[in-house]
Amino acid sequence: MDYRMIPVGDQAVAIEMGTTIDPAVNQRLQTIGQAVLAAHLPMVKTVIPGYATLTVTFNGQMATTEMVMKKLTPLIDAAMQAKLAPHQTWLIPVCYGGEFGPDLADVAAFAKCSAEEVIAKHTSRDYLIYFMGFLPGFAYMGSVVDEIAMPRLAEPRLEIPAGSVGIAGAQTGFYPVASPGGWRIIGQTPLKLYDPAHPQSFYHAGDLIRFQAVSAAEFATIKQAVAAGTYQPKGVA
Amino acid sequence: MAYLQILKPGIQTTVQDAGRPQHQRDGFPESGSIDQGAARVANLLVGNAEQAAVLEFSLLGPTIEFSAPTFIALTGAEFATDLNGESLAANRCWQVQAGDVLTIGNATKGRVGYLAVAGGIQTQPVLGSRSTTMRLHLGGLNGQALAAGDLLPVKRQVVLPSYFHRHLPAERLPEQATPAEIRLLKGPQWDWFDEATQTALVDSEYEISNQADRMGYRLTGPKLTVPERSLLSTATVRGALQVPANGQPIVLLADRQTTGGYPIIAVVATVDLGYFAQCQPGQKVRFKLIGLPTAQTLLADVRQPLDELEQTVITGKYKPPYGISRVASQRIARLFED
Structure with a gap:
């Protein structure tokens, strides 16, 4: 190189x-x-x-x-x-669709497949965090499979809830804090990605992110554990 | 615990130090004082480490009551300032007593002022820095600009060596009547811009707009033609002249986003960054291109007066008697002279 x-x-x-x-x-x-x-x-x-x-x-x-x-x-x-620097792979649980992922149906229509297939495609590979920017904890990740690489919304939403997981072209990512944005939101993670009391995120540039589909019930359980401070983000060995 | 009580907050008065440069790779803005030279001088004048936390204020300063004796210094822009109603000169160290009230009024020249207190402002550091990043509610006091009634912890201090040696000439500030000359280095995407645009940047006058804050100052002036090529997001630096689609450059400052995708036509030479930050809204600026070796020589020279002050203060320190005893002895000596 x-x-x-x-x-x-x-x-x-x-x-x-x-x-x-x-x-x-x-x-x-x-x-x-x-x-x-x-x-x-x-x-x-x-x-x-x-x-x-x-x-x-x-x-x-x-x-x-x-x-x-x-x-x-x-x-x-x-x-x-040299050998590549060591990096972590993190598991991020995501509840796809419904109230958490208002754009999942649109992405499915774009990909000409079912919502389940979009989820399968989104969870099918690990995403590299190229760099962090825009907001603390905001990771620029890629690349999603071409079929689901839907361009961003023409009109950005005024507020996207914290934890939302979205797609913008080949990029995918999550919103660490509520913020305006134009990404196609397909789900939400119950993890707290930005905590002002501990502002440093657990993931860093160079790490890999693997999304894992969870049910609404599992989402609620994890969210409770996060709120109680008993949830540890899971790495992949 | 000794503290400063904010009676009137002024405009965007925040706690600042050297910021969080090492956390930029996690997406945290660098933050820190926007006129780093002025903040450093303020600290030096009161015997602090250069990077101790100070108060930064813009265009209108705060009114502050001291709960304990300490030493203070004001640097940066010129503000109408008084201590208990008596006018107070900037760029020198002053002793204050419990109950003293410092009133910092409007900026009469320049934009950003600094108040250093002996021992530094003792708010809780976040990620290794006390700097306030207002957009993220990080650092400072609850991550916000200061408000009336806020209490800022400081240290009580009654003695400071070499008190009478602690003064420096005022820093260079932009004059409103004449365009401020800002020296630039060609930016990484300089060659992406056509020749007419390159010429326009250095041959025209630009004006500091009202859209100017700690993230950056937007300029207005001849429209720069934006190249068609697209740039992959890359790290931003302080002083970068980023050219967005509307062709009006923005100079990125302390609270800028850590990465950006707009082409960087030029970068303000570090030696002129503080001077640039001191430009008020409406100030005309003219840009002048310089080479990298020149910029680096100029930057190295900036330290000289600071080093000299440190020398004076340190040499002064070892001349007995110290502190209060010296003040007394000088007074007694003067009685005999009369």
Whole structure:
């Protein structure tokens, strides 16, 4: 894989690998990100992934862009050859359709199949979290199978409840907090994806998400456990 | 516990420090002071670590009562300020007593002011920072701008070494009568824009609109032609000039979203970021392109006056007698001189 480093202002460098949404490219960038953080370079502030970029920000009073690029080159080259950084796969229970997924029927019509088949397709694969953005806990994930990749609504809804799971083209994701949005909402998770008391989400960029269909009764049980603070998000071993 | 009581909140008065840069990859805005240089100077003047939490206010400052003796410093924009009715100069350290009332009025020049208190504002940190991100109700005091009646915990402090050495010249602020010159670096998508657009950006005047907050300042001026190509979402940086579909650039600031998909035509040089943040609504700005090596030399030079102050203060610190005894001894010395 080829990459290039582009200065972004005087305190950041973007490592760019092509211009397509490709899980292999993104996972390689996540691996580079881990390596850069693990190197604890004193001038480096942090790394922020995008789809095909990893932006490294640094303190411009401690080093110039040129110096930072020189430090990054061997780290990137080593991370290009290294095994992919370890990541988690998280199980996210979702109650599809009904009041939780007002757009499920539309997506089924779009895919020319039944609602059950849409659910089967949506739960059929693990989704990579390319990066987090827009809101805390908002994960940009992809890609859904082509048949259900329905474009977003022409008119965004004014409020989508927290936990809603939706599709926007090849992207899928969940709303950590209630917010306006134009995604096709097909279900809702009972998990609390954003908690102001513990704002850090349990999933991170580079992790995988697997959706698991649950009944309305199971949804209610999990929601109660979440409210009681006894529910632990489940990882896949 | 000592505290500051907010009698009048001013406009968008918030607790800010260095923000949460390390949590941007989880989608949290960086946040932190929008004029980082001014916040740093305020802290230095009262003997704090550079990144201690301060109060940031915009266009109209708060009125504050102190419950315990401490030391304060005001930096950033010029505000009409008084302590118990007596006018108070900015950019120097002042001792305040329990019951003192500090009234910060309208900004007379510049936009954003800072109040540092010895020991720093002691609100509860969230994700390693006390910065308020209002949009997410995160940090600060309940994640909100301050309101009348709010109590902010601080430390009681009666002695500060080198009190008389703690002053600095005022920072450079935009003049309303003349366009503020802001130095830019070419952005990662500079080449996506046609030549006429590149020229328009650096040859025209833009104006700071009323749509300006801690997320970013929208500019109005000659419309920039947006390239047809689409950009995959990528991390945003402070100072990026993002060009949305309407062709009116937005300069992204502290509370910006962590990623974005609009092309970045240019990025404000860090050395001018605080100066830019100090522009009031209606302020005209002119952009000037500079190269990366120039920007980095300028940025490195910013530290110099701060380092010098630190030197002065530290050297002063080791000249006995200290603190109150020194004030007394100087008074006695003056009696003999007369």
